[in-house]
Amino acid sequence: MRFLDLAATSAAVGATTGRRAKVDLLAAALRALDPAEVPAGAGWLAGELRQRQTGVGWAGLRDLPPPAAEPTLTVRAVDAAIDDIASVAGPGSQARRRQLLHGLFAAATADEQRMLRGLFSGELRQGAQAGLLADAVARAADVPLAAVRRALLLAGDLRAVAVAALGGGAAALAEFRLRVGRPLAPMLASSAPTVDDALAATGVPAVVDVKLDGIRIQVHRSGPDIAVFTRSLDEITDRVPEVVAAVRALPARELVLDGEAIGLDDTGRPLPFQQTSSRAARRSAPAAGAGSPDDTPASAPAADGIAPVAPAVRAAAENTGEAVLTPYFFDLLHLDGDDLIDRPGRERWAALAGAVDPTLLVGRMTVDDTEAAGAAFAAALDAGQEGVVVKNPDAPYDAGRRGAAWVKVKPRHTLDLVVIAVEWGSGRRSGWLSNLHLGARDPATGEFVMLGKTFKGLTDEVLRWQTERFLALAVERGDWVVRVRPEQVVEIAFDGVQTSSRYPGGMALRFARVVRYRSDKTAAEADTIDAVRAIHAGHMSS
CATH class of the missing domain: 2.40.50.140 (Nucleic acid-binding proteins)
Incomplete structure (x- = not known):
């Protein structure tokens, strides 16, 4: 496929306001791609490069050569050129990367250069977000949209889902499973101004979790291998040795855990979010060796809203010389070969309580009315926490979705x-x-x-x-x-x-x-x- 045709589709999508018309344009472009072009082409239509890091920043996109008069580039050739740019390393890499980048832009027409600028800068403003691409993949492959969305949530990779749908249809999409080591989009909470409103959405009885002011983490363990991912599915394993040490100390062999990591000072008190966030953003030395589900008193926070720091966490933190970053888990998606995401919350949380040390569990209680929920909310605020998340214990883990099963309540707008x-x-x-x-x-x-x-x-x-x-x-x-x-x-x-x-x-x-x-x-x-x-x-x- 000519790269110019994909650039023309991008421009047309950007100029179109109707959702259906956008989906039609995107679906037609997806159908026109050769199978080998789908991983790159599908990503470009969503505004993403297949190569997540290219080394090209905003400054590198200045003073580019003038556009070519005639189109000669193909999708495959552009993808290969970006591969070359992304792989440059070592002495003289800056000059070599600039040479390759200028060579690619010199071969691109004005319309193609506009798309390339948008892709390299991450600002391809065409109104084609992942949701639209999912619709377009379903239409192009003639498969149910629900099958595409489910596969996308489990895979966390639009390009892989597009390849499967266009190459193997619904049967290929059904092959996607939760895979330990591959992050999936986390379940999200909607918002409510009061706990009364939250309970109206979830129903009663409900479970009320303390909402920590930390960073969302998803931890995968398969035997000795442990990987930690952020809310945006970026891997930060080598930056959080305390989290790795805490999960390594658990008895289970295979786990996928959902939770928060929060910075603690020497007394175990929570640090401001800015310090937690910056602590997780810095690289650290790797760690050495790199009750009832609805009413778990053992996991309830101490007076400051945080349970005692687990010994493995404290020991690993001492190796870094920095503030302790401790994980607190509130969900379990996989345990020793058994996927749990489609199980009701009460079953997942029962498995969580049996697999994770109580010192690593988020404070949680079951409520039957608004008075009890209000008391839990007030207790969380008194402990200095951000608020609460009210949860329906019958709901499955709806990966990547923000619905009424989880509702967060914070004290301010x-x-x-x-x-x-x-x-x-x-x-x-x-x-x-x-x-x-x-x-x-x-x-x-x-x-x-x-x-x-x-x-x-x-x-x-x-x-x-x-x-x-x-x-x-x-x-x-x-x-x-x-x-x-x-x-x-x-x-x-x-x-x-x-x-x-x-x-x-x-x-x-x-x-x-x-x-x-x-x-x-x-x-x-x-x-x-x-x-x-x-x-x-x-x-x-x-």
């Missing part, structure tokens, strides 16, 4: 927004990037709608960090405002949404303040402008 620009500070903050311009994602266009600004909640340490971070993301540096690539997600607390003619969305956040930066979320996972409109509609009188 928050949104995960994206920073689209930053202003230079003045006075005491002179020399630092300070005032954040906040945007909500518009799912119809893929763009971000500005909702206001804030510099509230920023410590000196955060100011230093965000100055470095946003200068690295800068696309336009002015004397007052630095415009940045919309990649960094930030959790914002606010008191309400009010009508405003100042911003293009017609709304503004009241008393917005920074809670934390979300390194575990991508811009595509940020809250939408529709969510803001819903909040606005519900608070018009306030």
Whole structure:
């Protein structure tokens, strides 16, 4: 297939507003790919390179050669060229990578160069997210959409699912299973403003878990081999030796665990999320050797909301010389050859309680009414935790989905927004990037709608960090405002949404303040402008 044809499809999808029309365009392109071209082509249509790391940054996309007059590139040739670029290493690699990159762009027409820029920068704004691609794969292969979605959740790889669907149909998709060592998209929780609302969604009896302010982890163990993955399915095994040590000390041979890792100080108290996140982002030396399910008093948090640190965790942490990063697990997806994701929560949690040391379990209790749920919520807040997650004990583990089976409740109104620009500070903050311009994602266009600004909640340490971070993301540096690539997600607390003619969305956040930066979320996972409109509609009188 000509690369130009794929670029034309991408442009057409970007210019089309209707979902069905987008799916039709994408499905036609998928059908036109040769089997060997599907892994690369399917990923490109979703805006992703098959090679996750290429070594090409924003600066490398400047001063590129002029476009070719005639198209000569094929999908296979472009994929091979990107392979060559990604494999460059060693002395002189920067110059060699630049040479290869310029060679590829010199052979590309103007339309092809636009798509290549979008792919290398991660900003192919064509409105074709993974959900649309799943629909397109189902249509192109003439298989049930549910089969594609199920395979996608288990595989965690759109390209592999597209290859299976287009090459083997529904039978090939049915072959996907939970595989120990391969991460799957985690089950997500919806939000509710109160525990009463959460219980209305889950029903009673319900299970209430303490919501820790840590990083989501998924841990796979097969014999001596242990792998730790983040919410975004990135592997961080060598950065969390304490987690590895804790799971290695468990008796089971095969496990897939879902939980949170949270930083603790020397007394076992939780650290702020920013410290937990930065601790997990740094590489550490590998670790040496690298009751009732509904009412588990042994796993209940201590007075500070956290159970005692397991000895294996403490010992591994001593090797790093850094803050302890301890795992706390709340679900079990696989145990010694038995997949559990389709079992009810109560069965999974019974297996979890039998397989994991109580010191490594999230605090959990069963409630039958709103009074008990409210008491559990208050206790979690008193312990300094983020809130609770109310869960339906009859629900299966719905990988990758956000439904009513799990509902999180936090004490403040928050949104995960994206920073689209930053202003230079003045006075005491002179020399630092300070005032954040906040945007909500518009799912119809893929763009971000500005909702206001804030510099509230920023410590000196955060100011230093965000100055470095946003200068690295800068696309336009002015004397007052630095415009940045919309990649960094930030959790914002606010008191309400009010009508405003100042911003293009017609709304503004009241008393917005920074809670934390979300390194575990991508811009595509940020809250939408529709969510803001819903909040606005519900608070018009306030």
